[in-house]
Amino acid sequence: MIKTIFKQIWNQRKMNLWIFLELLAVSFFLWLVLDPVYVLNVNKQTKRGYESKGRYVLDLNRYSKGHGDYDTTETMTLQKEALMRIARIVRNQPEVKCTSISGSNAFPNGGGFYGVSFYADTTQAAMEQGVYAQWTMNYAEDGSQFFQTYGMKDARNGQELIVPPGIADPPRCYISAELARKLFGTVEVVGKKMFIGGKDISEEIAGVFEDYKHRDYNQPLPFVVRFKKDLVPTFGFLEYAVVLCLKEGVNTEAFEARFMKEVAPQLKQGNYYLNKLRTFEEVGENLAKSQGIHVKLNTQFSLAAFALLCIFLGTLGTFWVHCDDRRQDIGVMRSLGASKATIIRQFFVETGLLVTMAFVCALPLLMHYVHESGMYHAIITGEPKDSLTVWWLETVPHFCMVSLLTYAILLLIALLGTYIPVSRAAKVLPADALRDE
DSSP: OHHHHHHHHHHTHHHHHHHHHHHHHHHHHHHHHHHHHHHHHHHHHSOOSSOOTTEEEEEEEEOOTTSTTOOTTOOHHHHHHHHHHHHHHHHTSTTEEEEEEEETTOSTTOOOOEEEEEESOSSHHHHHTOEEEEEEEEEOSTTOOHHHHHTOBBTTTOOBOOOOTTTBTTBEEEEEHHHHHHHHSSSOOTTOEEEESSSSOEEEEEEEEOOOOSSTTSOOOOEEEEEESSOOOOTTSOOEEEEEEEOTTOOHHHHHHHIIIIIGGGGOBTTEEEEEEEEHHHHHHHHHHHTTHHHHHHHHHHHHHHHHHHHHHHHHHHHHHHHHHTHHHHHHHHHTTOOHHHHHHHHHHHHHHHHHHHHHHHHHHHHHHHHHHOHHHHHHHSOOOOOHHHIIIIIHHHHHHHHHHHHHHHHHHHHHHHHHHHHHHHTSOHHHHHHHO
């Protein structure tokens, strides 16, 4: 049967050439439309490395100098004490399990980060193999518990991480599992030293946490959590954020209502005041909107829907004409005893072969485009790379999944566009089909 079908395709090569070229162009376009949709959704589903349920960020603001409530006598010491009072008031609420005074951008989707290269040691080889990572500085005293508040786990055993007293004296840090593997090849690095930005500053590694994803629509990046013994805010600038975690079983709606009514007025300390209480999920949604993620997804879905509609209509029209041209062949097949299902199956095989050949021919063009544009890595991590390891470990699976998805959708639409005219033509009686010719 396959041999006969190939012969039939060759005999109809002029008509099939137009179908082939149409499928070739559509394969390329559909792949480009589906790829961003696939990447954004895969990134969204990637494990976060933290918990979002029952987590809140205090959206603190400061009165400007021209405001009537501005305290002109404020000093850096008083600013620090005001921030500490806010943290204590929040921590003492009956619904609150723990709090953290974190770097102002440490919480998920909270903004930008400091970044620097980290090194395993000071040898020339190690200094040439540094890993660029984001880092945040956090306050470690007075009950502030970064990892418990964020729900981040130990990468070695999955247990809860608890920051021990004195973590900042002498300073020790925690690093993500990805950074540990890139620097040392293992997550068993507790007690080892890591150099920060060069040979002059080093800190002992106190623990390794599961990879932390700072953006909902990005992949986790190498990350370092460092600690300060003293809270020294930049005068007039909010360098820290207060984050809280609720106890299990707390009704979040009731808590939010009570907090804003009873607790928020107490948080007017010095020149600080509470603007809003935001959940981690709300922060993530706001960032996605500001970055146009939802608009991009809607645009890509619209383009994909338009592409599929065009493919369907184009395939339907092409095969409608194709089937009309082959009514005599269909009549002969029916007169020889071929059933409607047999005829439809033969046309399905022809369509499948044309789609497969066109898509296979499109793959080299797609691979060239993906490699040359650099989108294969940059769209996932925001950090373009030219590594063979990156290509095989990240790009090839990504490319294969998008290609498989594109091929499946293209084939489904083409078969649907084939079925309607073929089933119609196959219903015609053999004598009628032959007489029409």
